[in-house]
Amino acid sequence: QQKVQQSPESLIVPEGAMTSLNCTFSDSASQYFAWYRQHSGKAPKALMSIFSNGEKEEGRFTIHLNKASLHFSLHIRDSQPSDSALYLCAVTGYQNFYFGKGTSLTVIP
Amino acid sequence: DAGVTQTPRHEVAEKGQTIILKCEPVSGHNDLFWYRQTKIQGLELLSYFRSKSLMEDGGAFKDRFKAEMLNSSFSTLKIQPTEPKDSAVYLCASSPDWVQDTQYFGPGTRLLVL
Numbered sequence: 001q002q003k004v005q006q007s008p009e010s011l012i013v014p015e016g017a018m019t020s021l022n023c024t025f026s027d028s029a030s031q032y033f034a035w036y037r038q039h040s041g042k043a044p045k046a047l048m049s050i051f052s053n054g055e056k057e058e059g060r061f062t063i064h065l066n067k068a069s070l071h072f073s074l075h076i077r078d079s080q081p082s083d084s085a086l087y088l089c090a091v092t093g094y095q096n097f098y099f100g101k102g103t104s105l106t107v108i109p
Numbered sequence: 110d111a112g113v114t115q116t117p118r119h120e121v122a123e124k125g126q127t128i129i130l131k132c133e134p135v136s137g138h139n140d141l142f143w144y145r146q147t148k149i150q151g152l153e154l155l156s157y158f159r160s161k162s163l164m165e166d167g168g169a170f171k172d173r174f175k176a177e178m179l180n181s182s183f184s185t186l187k188i189q190p191t192e193p194k195d196s197a198v199y200l201c202a203s204s205p206d207w208v209q210d211t212q213y214f215g216p217g218t219r220l221l222v223l
Contacts, residue, residue, distance in 0.1 A: 032209055043113075043200065044152075046211035088152065090212075097207060101151035 006100035023089030113215035134203030
């Protein structure tokens with residue numbers, strides 16, 4: 001069974017900081033990697049996704065995937081208080097998919 | 110386009126009761142998922158349907174949890190009988206194709222079992 005783990009569990013950063021969230025997985029055949037953001041009391045919402053090794057940037061957000069090291073990450077440039085939320089990583093393998101337990105991010109003004 | 114809708118938004122049940130949660134996926138999506146979310150366990154998959162066929166029945170959740178997809182636009186999750194440990198947020202999500210596309214979540218049903 002695939003293991004998906006996120007680190008850190010929680011993070012507090014000042015406004016304007018660069019934030020890095022990590023996700024490791026155990027199945028090297030995994031195909032699709034995504035980050036979801038869930039504001040308090042709201043539904044998770046897809047943020048970004050990637051299929052192949054490398055980086056993908058959308059605005060202040062960058063996703064980086066390294067399949068060989070079984071690791072992908074989300075980087076938030078110029079973090080804003082509105083970025084405060086639970087961030088979930090998701091990994092899709094062969095006939096299965098898993099969510100991590102999440103990283104709780106708090107951005108302090 | 111309408112997103113995923115879930116009803117009710119809140120439910121309070123006595124231990125031993127039967128409760129039914131409802132979900133309407135995004136029109137045209139092939140895949141539908143039911144999850145339970147708690148702070149300790151995170152998101153736990155309860156059931157997964159592809160084109161109305163049950164693909165995953167949630168393993169450990171089989172005994173008291175039963176999801177059905179009566180048609181492509183409506184699904185229910187029945188919990189029978191409820192136990193206090195079932196208190197959680199129940200999320201429904203749909204996707205065009207889970208292998209290569211994101212899941213779209215509904216607002217959830219917050220269940221409290223007394």
